[in-house]
Amino acid sequence: MDGEIVIIDSDDEDQKPCSSTTIKKESPATVNTANGWGFLKRMSSKDILAKPEKKETPAKTAKKTTDTKSEKKSIDTKSKSTSNIIREDKVVKKRKFAQISEFDEVPTTSPAPAAGNVPTPAAIAPNTGVVSAEAIAPVELKSRIKDVLNTVFKHKDFKSKHQKQAVAAVAERKRDIFVSFPTGAGKSLVYQLPSLLYGGVSIVVSPLIALITDQVAACQKKGIGCESLNSKLTTAERQRIFEDLRSPQPKIKLLYLTPEGLATDYLQKMIKSLHERNLLAYIIVDEAHCVTHWGHDFRPDYLKLKSLRKLAPSIPWVALTATANAKAQEDIINQLELKKVNIFKSSTFRSNLFYDIIMKDLVQGSAEDHMLRFIRRCLRMDVEKKEKGKKAGEWIGSGIVYCRTRDECAQMAHSFNAAGMPALEYHAGLSTKIRDEVQEKWMKNTVPVIAATIAFGMGIDKPDVRFVIHWTCPSSLSAYYQESGRAGRDGKRSYCRVYYNKGDRNFCNFLVTRELNMLKGKKISDEAKAEQTQAIKAGFEAMLNFCEEPMCRHSAFGKYFGDTVVPCEKHCDTCLHPEEVRKTVDNYQALTSSRPFSNGKPKEKDDDEMYGGGKWGALKNEDGYSGYEDASDRIEREEREKIRNIVGAEFAKRRKAAGKPATSSSSDDKDRVTLVLRDGDWKVPGLTLEKREMMLNAFREALEANASVFTAFSSANEHVSAAAQLEKETFLVSKTPTTYNQKCAMKLHEIKKATKDMVKFEVAAKS
């Protein structure tokens, strides 16, 4: 890694870092200071911005655009330096027009205006070609930055010194930039603002369409030419965007793409063409942790991004994330081949967030009631408030309760409403229309509480989220950091809480084991698999430690993400009430017969109910992890044996009752199986007992896998009888062995699909 590295820890008054280090340098290093920011206000766009909510007729819009343009023109001519830049832009544009590539057929129709009817604020540079950074005097650049900040983003100032420094560094366009700021720190502005300073389009790679949709809508509301190309667009929409990009002066300033989309030939050609026409300003990789196996959300297509380097050399890159530890950061920089990289990293610590863990099994009364009381307090519903005319029972702000399944979301929302707390459910099982309605009601605080699966929240920027509750344990610490970080984006005190018990740990373990098993089947190198396996396990271990150890919660994040760690003192349960937390942990350990923490060392005995012998089993191994899978295999094998014995015993019992031997042949089966399953009227000649036993066992295994999504412990007998019932039902409606096989396969597919979708598969009770 060559180049300048600036590592900054938070030093804001209200953002006291967990770390004691304030500025750390690595060789070769210089420290960026952002002093002497001049302010030459060019104009305010206030007067020319239309009210965003108001719908306008096309004629009005056209007039307004013309007015804006002429107004802008007259203002531009007032500023000498600005007019110089525009002249330079024109020269560049002329030169580049000579290089039209196959992608750039001149459009036959003029491109339709970009979505959103807000006129482009004058501070945004027109797309007449990217001007080199050297062409703009430093004082002019600072002035432009301030102008765009105030008139386009409507912020009086930067959110923090770090945000200001990072924006300035990106705006210089001299180096690639890596930004690791905490959740809610304002990373979007770090790339969006500089992208508006130069003529040209910036490409933003982002992992999810939902995330992209929110970003695009927010930009369009500000009058920024912003679009995304994704599979959800209609042909007409896509065409409109392509035409705009092909035009000599595209209206689009920011183009959001998924990594998968970017891998297509057509988009690669488009990027090449933009570059050749001097219309490519930046390449931005948002949520850059997706590029590394060491991150919590690896996406293989992110690895292909570096191929853009060949298509568009010498374009500055910006990579941003909130969740990268040292290994992830290094890998991101290597994978994206960031050159002369400037690193901006501030502490993960967010002092306005209070973290705590509640052991579900140790609270007085029901954990649900405990949570409800907590929610009321967070939303200040218990207090009669005079301020802002608030009455008792009204709420201030909103919150999220993350649940593990769709059923749980529905159940939770139902219980809240029954208890007088307005709440809605949100999960993938609802239609897009309903999901949008739910989200809107929550965004407007019409309904304060949302009970959601983790599908909810990505990309949502709501300032007054007063609490984020995890009703079940997240499966990695970095995912938890990101999810809980949706609270308190306005900087006010907000609460992040996990309700935890051993069942949750087992459930999480199930999910992690499933993820690891899926990883085994992936077509990636063994080395990548090993790294990813290690990262998944490390994230899970760290999450378990977070829940089960009396430690400063903020320090836990700090440690995980490579900050220097000191206790937060008063922003988490452990620092505020160390004795109580220690006692709770001891009680939890005693209750679950797990490892006592009093001496701080693992007990020799493993927790056998955990795949892999629990985290302590895992820690006993030399590499910290290898025993994990061995123990997992062992437990699975033991489980399988146990079940086989139960099934065998059940069949033997029934055979005994029928007075028949255990072996089957086609001629004898009729009596035996009929008796085994206690049903008369058998009409499937050729179907053997072995075959039916096999199917019964397959049903049992599938049902058991489905149940394990919802409960850590379920009775094997229960699955055997449910499987027997399913098999019998299928058998009774089959006329040949072939139809029997087909019907069984269909039923099995149904159960497995339900498991995949995290839906409980119910076998209707039969007398």
Ligand SMILES: Nc1ncnc2c1ncn2[C@@H]1O[C@H](COP(=O)(O)OP(=O)(O)OP(=O)(O)O)[C@@H](O)[C@H]1O
């Ligand atoms: N200079 C600023 N002044 C005031 N508010 C700001 C400023 N910059 C950004 N914000 C606001 O801060 C909020 C968080 O910004 P943003 O969504 O970019 O955060 P983020 O760092 O990307 O967080 P996450 O990683 O959680 O997505 C937004 O509401 C944004 O409008």
